[in-house]
Amino acid sequence: MTNKTTKRLSGIAASPGIAIAKAFRLRQDHYVPADGAIADPVAEAERFREAAAVAKAELEAIRAMTERKIGAAKAEIFEAHLLLLEDPDLIDAILEKIGQESMNAEYALHETAQGFIDLLLSMDNELLRARAADVRDVSGRLMSRLRGVSYAAVSAISEPCVLVAEDLTPSDTAQLNPDYVLGFVTEIGSRTSHSAIMARSLEIPAIVGAGTEAADIETGTMIIMDAEQGSVIVEPSDEELTAYQARKVEYDRRKDELRKLMDQPTVSQDGHRVELAANIGSVEDLQKVLANGAEGIGLFRTEFLYMGRAALPSEEEQFHVYKHVLERMEGKPVVIRTLDIGGDKELPYMKLPAESNPFLGLRAIRLCLDRQELFRTQLRALLRASVHGQLKIMFPMIAVAAELREAKRLLREEKEKLLREGVPVSESIEVGIMVEVPAAALAADMLAKEADFFSIGTNDLIQYTMAADRMNENVAYLYQPCHPSILRLIRMVIQAAAKEGKWVGMCGEMAGDQTAIPVLLGMGLHEFSMSASSILPARALIKRLSQRDWAAHTEQILSMDSQESIHAFVNQQTRSDFA
Numbered sequence: 130m131t132n133k134t135t136k137r138l139s140g141i142a143a144s145p146g147i148a149i150a151k152a153f154r155l156r157q158d159h160y161v162p163a164d165g166a167i168a169d170p171v172a173e174a175e176r177f178r179e180a181a182a183v184a185k186a187e188l189e190a191i192r193a194m195t196e197r198k199i200g201a202a203k204a205e206i207f208e209a210h211l212l213l214l215e216d217p218d219l220i221d222a223i224l225e226k227i228g229q230e231s232m233n234a235e236y237a238l239h240e241t242a243q244g245f246i247d248l249l250l251s252m253d254n255e256l257l258r259a260r261a262a263d264v265r266d267v268s269g270r271l272m273s274r275l276r277g278v279s280y281a282a283v284s285a286i287s288e289p290c291v292l293v294a295e296d297l298t299p300s301d302t303a304q305l306n307p308d309y310v311l312g313f314v315t316e317i318g319s320r321t322s323h324s325a326i327m328a329r330s331l332e333i334p335a336i337v338g339a340g341t342e343a344a345d346i347e348t349g350t351m352i353i354m355d356a357e358q359g360s361v362i363v364e365p366s367d368e369e370l371t372a373y374q375a376r377k378v379e380y381d382r383r384k385d386e387l388r389k390l391m392d393q394p395t396v397s398q399d400g401h402r403v404e405l406a407a408n409i410g411s412v413e414d415l416q417k418v419l420a421n422g423a424e425g426i427g428l429f430r431t432e433f434l435y436m437g438r439a440a441l442p443s444e445e446e447q448f449h450v451y452k453h454v455l456e457r458m459e460g461k462p463v464v465i466r467t468l469d470i471g472g473d474k475e476l477p478y479m480k481l482p483a484e485s486n487p488f489l490g491l492r493a494i495r496l497c498l499d500r501q502e503l504f505r506t507q508l509r510a511l512l513r514a515s516v517h518g519q520l521k522i523m524f525p526m527i528a529v530a531a532e533l534r535e536a537k538r539l540l541r542e543e544k545e546k547l548l549r550e551g552v553p554v555s556e557s558i559e560v561g562i563m564v565e566v567p568a569a570a571l572a573a574d575m576l577a578k579e580a581d582f583f584s585i586g587t588n589d590l591i592q593y594t595m596a597a598d599r600m601n602e603n604v605a606y607l608y609q610p611c612h613p614s615i616l617r618l619i620r621m622v623i624q625a626a627a628k629e630g631k632w633v634g635m636c637g638e639m640a641g642d643q644t645a646i647p648v649l650l651g652m653g654l655h656e657f658s659m660s661a662s663s664i665l666p667a668r669a670l671i672k673r674l675s676q677r678d679w680a681a682h683t684e685q686i687l688s689m690d691s692q693e694s695i696h697a698f699v700n701q702q703t704r705s706d707f708a
C-alpha cells in the first residue's frame with residue numbers, strides 16, 4: 130500500500146543507477162549584495178584581489194583533486210575557471226567599477242557577473258549558454274570569499290545520502306565523495322550539462338531537471354532514485370522500499386558481472402570473435418571508453434572539433450587532438466571520420482548557403498570535396514598523427530565511387546607533400562567509407578574494390594532508405610532498424626565486402642541495440658561501434674550467442690515482412706537459447 134505522503138517526480142536520467150538513502154538538501158546561496166558606495170576604493174580593490182587569489186588557490190586544489198579522481202580531461206573545466214579568474218573582461222570590469230564608481234566589491238562582482246551570465250544565456254549556441262554555469266560558479270566562489278563564508282558544502286557531507294539541489298556547479302560535482310553521495314537529483318540541468326557528464330565519469334546515479342517540486346525535499350526525507358527510468362520516489366512506502374532494495378541488489382550484481390568482462394575479448398559462445406568499439410565526439414569521451422573495455426574507436430565524429438567556436442580549427446590543433454586519441458588507445462584501432470558537416474550540423478562561421486533540403490545537400494564528403502583547402506588541412510593533421518597509433522581514416526556520406534577516388538587522391542597528394550617535407554607518415558593506414566547512403570549499399574560490390582573497410586551508418590541509412598527524417602517525431606514510426614529492407618541492405622554490404630576480403634563495421638545506433646545484435650552477428654558483421662556504456666552489455670550478450678546458429682536463422686529473418694515479426698523472433702529465440 131502506498132504511503133499517503135509518497136510523492137513521485139520525474140526528470141532526465143543523466144547517469145544510470147539506483148540509489149536509496151535519506152536526502153541531503155543543498156541550500157544554495159542566492160545572495161544579492163546591496164549597492165553601497167565605499168570610502169576607500171584602493172583598499173576595496175585590494176580586498177577583491179585577495180579574494181580572487183584565495184579563489185584561485187581553491188580552484189587549483191580542486192583541479193588537482195579532479196585530475197586524480199576522474200582524469201585530466203575532466204579537470205580541464207577548472208582550467209577554464211582559472212582562466213575566467215584572469216579574464217580582463219570580467220576582472221578589469223569589476224576593478225573599474227570599484228575604482229571609478231566607488232562601488233563595493235560584492236556589488237561590482239554581482240553586477241558584472243550577472244551581465245556576463247545574461248549575455249551568454251541569450252546566445253543561440255548551446256555551448257556558450259553552458260558557459261553561463263561556469264561564470265556563475267566562479268563568481269559564486271568569489272562572492273563567498275569576499276563575504277568570508279564557505280562556498281557550498283558538498284565536500285563536508287559525511288553520511289550516505291542522495292544529494293538534492295537546485296543545480297550543481299562543476300566544482301560541486303567534482304568535490305562529491307561517492308562513498309557518501311550515493312546519487313544526486315537536481316531541479317534544473319540537462320544530460321549534457323557538466324554536472325551530468327561528471328556524474329557519468331564518477332559513476333554516480335544522477336537525475337537532472339526534476340523540476341521545482343524537488344525544492345520541497347528536505348534533508349532527512351527518504352528517497353528512492355531510479356536513474357534508469359528518471360524517477361524519484363519521495364517518502365516511499367515500505368513495499369516500494371523492499372522492492373527497490375531487491376532491484377538494487379540485482380542491478381549491482383549485474384554491474385559487477387559486467388565489470389568482469391572489461392578486459393576480455395568479445396567471443397561468441399561458439400568461439401567467433403568480433404570487435405566492440407566505441408563512438409566518440411571528443412577527447413573528453415576517452416575516459417569512459419577506456420573504463421568500459423572498448424577494443425578500439427569505431428567512429429570519432431571530428432565535426433565536434435569544428436563546432437561551438439568562432440573559426441576553423443588549425444592543422445596543429447587537430448593534429449594534437451588526433452595524436453592524443455591515438456596515444457590514449459595504445460595501438461588499438463582508431464577510426465577517425467573526416468568532417469561530416471551539413472544536415473543538422475551547422476558551422477555558422479563558414480556561412481554556407483541555405484539549402485531547401487540540407488540532408489540531401491552539400492553535406493559531409495560533398496562539402497569537403499567542394500572546399501578542398503578545408504579538407505586538405507584535416508587530412509594533413511590525420512596523416513601527421515598516423516605514426517602515433519593504429520589510424521584508420523573514414524569518409525562519410527560516400528554515394529558513388531568517384532567521390533572515394535577523389536578523396537583518396539587528395540589524401541595521396543597530402544601524404545606525398547608531407548613525405549617530401551620529411552614528415553613521417555604511417556604506411557599502414559586503412560582508408561574506408563561510411564555506408565549510409567542507399568546507393569553505396571546497393572553498389573557495395575563496386576566500392577569494396579576501392580575501400581579497405583566499410584562502416585555502416587544506420588542512423589542515416591535508415592532515414593534515407595525510409596525517406597523519414599531521423600529527427601522528426603511524426604515519422605518516427607518509419608525509423609525501423611530491423612525492418613527487412615534495412616537488414617537486406619546490411620547483408621548485401623557484408624556479403625559484398627566478404628567477396629573482396631574486406632571487413633565491415635557498424636557505427637550507427639543500431640550496433641548497440643540488444644535486439645539487433647544477434648541478427649548482425651549472424652550476418653557476419655565484424656565490428657560493432659557504439660556508445661561506451663553499451664559495450665559491456667553487448668559483450669555479455671554476444672558471449673551467450675552462437676554465431677553459427679544465428680547465421681542459420683538469417684534467411685528466415687530476411688523473409689519476414691515486418692520489424693515486429695523480426696523482434697518477436699529474436700526475443701523468443703534468445704529466451705529459448707538462454708533458458
Ligand SMILES: C=C(OP(=O)(O)O)C(=O)O
Nearest residue numbers: 565586587588589636637
Ligand atoms: C554514425 C552515423 O553518423 P552520424 O550519426 O554522425 O550521422 C550514422 O549515420 O549512422
Ligand SMILES: [Mg+2]
Nearest residue numbers: 565586588589
Ligand atoms: Mg551519418
